[in-house]
């Protein structure tokens with residue numbers, strides 16, 4: 001078999017170059033990259049310093065291809081400073097003029113800064129399932145706003161939906177992102193499509209090998225969840241695969257089995273198989289979350305707590321996944337107790353904003369099949385007045401930002417025809433694959449319950465593509481003694497392959513225009 005897309009084994013030329021924050025974003029970053037073959041003396045140069053890279057490699061469990069990655073931890077930096085760096089190796093084809101870029105460290109204390117966010121990015125290479133040209137414009141959009149860093153909310157490239165070519169899909173993803181991620185950290189979280197067959201205990205090997213993320217100090221679960229501090233904001237990045245009921249990781253629908261190449265030693269994966277990882281940490285992630293939130297809220301230098309996770313507690317997408325009771329049961333009580341201000345999701349390929357929510361309305365859901373009442377723990381809005389300014393010390397705002405670049409736009413939202421209210425689907429149990437009427441073909445059902453989405457404040461029906469821009473203002477003068485975050489959602493009208501409301505056919509577009517802006521406020525902690 002001839003493998004395509006990879007150069008000779010001795011090629012150590014850096015590619016897929018990306019930054020993440022180190023343990024302290026004011027003083028450290030990690031430079032990570034890959035190369036087509038093993039690199040010799042892979043290294044970063046910054047000023048007069050040469051920092052050797054740690055090599056990490058794996059062989060893909062389906063197609064057997066070896067992936068070579070490198071990670072240089074750069075510490076001892078000054079806060080709020082700009083640095084130039086180069087990435088090279090002895091067998092770098094560009095060694096005479098190696099890749100170079102600049103980055104900026106985080107401020108060392110309470111200071112204003114900007115970050116951006118979306119999830120569900122995919123790649124611009126439409127050869128791959130769920131990839132789409134908007135993915136390149138989305139990266140350009142990040143650069144156009146010049147944020148300090150970007151939050152990438154899971155479902156990075158859909159390798160699992162292209163199982164026999166996973167390393168090539170990740171390569172296209174990494175090279176597309178490099179035009180931004182080499183210049184500012186892109187901080188990811190795990191989504192359901194990071195779960196890949198035969199790639200580690202939870203299927204995360206492709207992700208974990210490519211990213212070096214802040215240490216969560218939980219043995220055996222490094223990289224799966226983490227936190228970091230920027231100024232007066234604590235960012236908490238979670239893996240909701242651990243708590244959601246929905247079965248949405250790697251799946252073989254059939255009728256054919258998925259057969260790994262012989263060299264992997266892995267047996268065929270039979271039709272109807274899914275890789276369901278709910279509960280994998282045995283409660284370790286939730287215990288870590290409680291400790292992290294408690295310490296953050298007790299710290300007088302922390303005003304804001306922002307959570308990033310892929311799957312949703314508050315999504316009313318009609319054709320997407322909707323909401324999941326698992327997050328509501330395990331994590332929303334902690335968000336209430338420790339006053340999490342903002343939750344950023346992906347997963348449904350649209351834009352939706354909730355009112356601030358606290359507590360839950362009991363027994364207001366209905367089973368889709370029987371109509372029987374079911375307790376979906378519907379998040380309770382503390383206001384339903386869309387005033388444009390919300391005090392998040394009273395309730396948590398959830399934003400669905402699955403609007404990155406995948407070709408499956410989902411800007412189609414639920415409506416309860418009986419009462420005209422917005423309606424959300426809710427998973428209250430696992431939807432494992434079941435046989436269909438076609439022999440050896442399996443399917444996973446949609447969510448099993450619905451509720452009136454009283455928490456839903458704003459939905460973008462004009463496009464499934466956009467980027468959220470967050471301006472953190474820690475000085476309390478502007479809002480009567482309160483600190484603030486101004487949020488602006490920009491959207492790419494016309495980018496939908498097909499708009500679900502109008503049927504209009506569109507194409508990728510570089511034009512991102514303002515959809516809405518609103519402000520979050522809360523009292524300063526100290």
Ligand SMILES: [Fe+2]
Pocket residue numbers: 155191192193310346347348
């Ligand atoms: Fe997803």
